[in-house]
């Protein structure tokens with residue numbers, strides 16, 4: 001996925017970046033070559049009055065927000081990627097879920113109709129952006145809109161031989177046109193110059209600071225209400241790590257009310273299924289979040305802050321660990337007065353056509369946390385050295401095994417159990433389940449309505465658990481067996497070069513790969529051999545997207561992984577692990593790749 005690619009880049013960059021000393025301001029010498037006169041006419045002509053909103057007020061009323069991901073930011077056009085064109089009903093669903101704002105990422109790259117010096121943006125595209133902004137504000141949703149994947153292409157000042165003059169000219173012209181088009185939108189609408197700007201050097205940072213200046217200048221020049229409008233500004237990569245914070249230098253003159261924006265996908269290995277890190281929630285994991293978010297707050301004590309993107313996708317992360325992550329990240333952000341915008345690529349959160357949240361519990365956790373409520377959470381293994389990952393988000397029952405009473409621990413956090421329901425029908429305390437402290441025990445007789453040694457594998461039912469306060473939780477009952485594959489071996493040399501190997505799969509349990517261990521015929525790790533230093537459930541595991549992936553119908557081995565096998569000259573074993581995860585528990589399949 002394109003989006004993941006950029007985050008990987010950002011992380012690599014983050015890891016290599018050197019601390020730089022800071023001066024307080026950047027001296028911006030750039031001036032627009034063809035300075036248009038400020039749009040006095042438009043300023044006067046804006047219908048309606050301007051309701052002044054400080055950046056702090058905007059951040060407060062826009063929290064929590066939701067990203068219209070992979071939509072108007074798709075390349076080359078809206079609808080080109082997985083997500084459909086944005087429909088009005090989607091915004092109704094977003095509002096109904098409790099979100100107060102959208103971040104509207106827009107890629108302009110393929111919508112220019114002329115080149116230097118005018119860089120005209122297709123008027124139909126500007127109209128579409130304007131219409132979507134209205135679609136949101138007319139529902140009471142605030143909007144933060146930007147230039148998005150332009151940062152990968154023409155607006156990447158870090159490319160070798162980048163024509164900085166051209167980038168600055170085009171950036172000014174772009175924001176002048178976007179600014180004019182949106183000049184009279186209300187104070188609910190805020191602007192952000194450029195998503196995750198590329199680069200890592202001090203020179204890249206200086207170039208970005210100039211783009212920030214140019215953006216502010218273009219807004220002033222575009223007239224209307226734009227010089228009073230809230231904007232967000234960011235450093236390279238929109239990173240949160242402290243090493244980046246000094247790379248942001250406040251422009252000398254910021255006419256607009258402004259907030260600082262950064263993105264949070266951390267820890268990377270948990271968020272993006274790298275190196276087998278499916279366990280999250282230890283004291284060290286939690287402390288890292290507090291440290292990351294506090295560092296940003298510490299750098300901007302006087303400036304409102306938003307996390308413009310954050311997510312632990314249900315495509316990548318185990319449910320109980322994910323719910324803990326959302327609870328802790330949003331709780332920490334809230335305590336530091338940091339607003340948050342959930343990233344949604346259209347595949348992981350809202351199923352837009354159906355209007356169904358794929359992980360309603362995560363949404364409920366975000367909403368209750370923002371309101372300051374305490375959530376009870378499904379407990380799960382937090383010790384990274386554990387040999388088994390326990391989770392109270394599921395009852396996993398293997399085909400062939402007897403059904404027994406099953407106890408699940410919860411983190412009540414001061415709440416009590418209020419009700420257990422399936423599709424609105426209450427379970428009977430004492431009969432179906434019993435409560436012992438923070439444990440729920442589901443009785444064998446109740447479980448036998450769904451699972452048995454011979455039941456067909458799959459998801460059997462979902463139990464909703466309400467607590468005396470905060471978000472509900474869910475227990476999904478799953479009968480499982482090993483999935484079956486159409487083939488268990490392949491020769492790398494027969495897969496066309498550049499193609500991934502797609503292995504048809506019949507799932508028999510949770511439709512999710514937990515991790516993949518990749519070894520050669522000598523037992524050596526084929527990728528990232530440093531993972532030998534990691535805990536047992538992480539050793540030798542590769543990274544989703546880099547070496548392997550999966551979808552509803554397939555397991556995937558990537559073309560680059562196949563190339564590595566071919567180059568090694570040795571047979572490799574790809575050990576695909578599923579949930580429940582445990583050393584020696586047998587819930588994996590080996591796929592052999594010969595060179």
Ligand SMILES: *[C@@H]1O[C@H](CO)[C@@H](O)[C@H](O)[C@H]1NC(C)=O
Nearest residue numbers: 116117163164165166167169
């Ligand atoms: C750089 O861009 C400017 C402005 O578009 C243009 O005039 C100049 O020729 C470009 N330089 C190169 C080396 O392409």
Ligand SMILES: *[C@@H]1O[C@H](CO)[C@@H](O)[C@H](O)[C@H]1NC(C)=O
Nearest residue numbers: 022242245246294295298299
């Ligand atoms: C950001 O905060 C850290 C401490 O958390 C400090 O070391 C650093 O100098 C700060 N940077 C800026 C630019 O304020």
Ligand SMILES: *[C@@H]1O[C@H](CO)[C@@H](O)[C@H](O)[C@H]1NC(C)=O
Nearest residue numbers: 407408409436437438439440
């Ligand atoms: C809860 O269950 C765990 C096992 O999952 C057990 O060790 C613990 O004693 C139980 N606590 C209570 C109060 O029943």
Ligand SMILES: *[C@@H]1O[C@H](CO)[C@@H](O)[C@H](O)[C@H]1NC(C)=O
Nearest residue numbers: 358359360459460461462476
């Ligand atoms: C239980 O909920 C999950 C989503 O959390 C869903 O994928 C699954 O299909 C549901 N199971 C049943 C039996 O409805």
Ligand SMILES: *[C@@H]1O[C@H](CO)[C@@H](O)[C@H](O)[C@H]1NC(C)=O
Nearest residue numbers: 364419421465466470471472
């Ligand atoms: C459980 O909580 C949800 C809201 O979080 C609510 O809609 C539902 O009615 C509650 N169920 C019961 C049985 O109280």
Ligand SMILES: *[C@@H]1O[C@H](CO)[C@@H](O)[C@H](O)[C@H]1NC(C)=O
Nearest residue numbers: 488489490491492592593594
């Ligand atoms: C895969 O395994 C089958 C059965 O063991 C064998 O006949 C076949 O030659 C193997 N194919 C490859 C590409 O290794």
Ligand SMILES: *[C@@H]1O[C@H](CO)[C@@H](O)[C@H](O)[C@H]1NC(C)=O
Nearest residue numbers: 517519523573574575589590
């Ligand atoms: C699967 O591969 C792993 C890793 O190479 C190995 O430890 C295990 O014994 C293999 N299992 C089977 C059934 O071949």
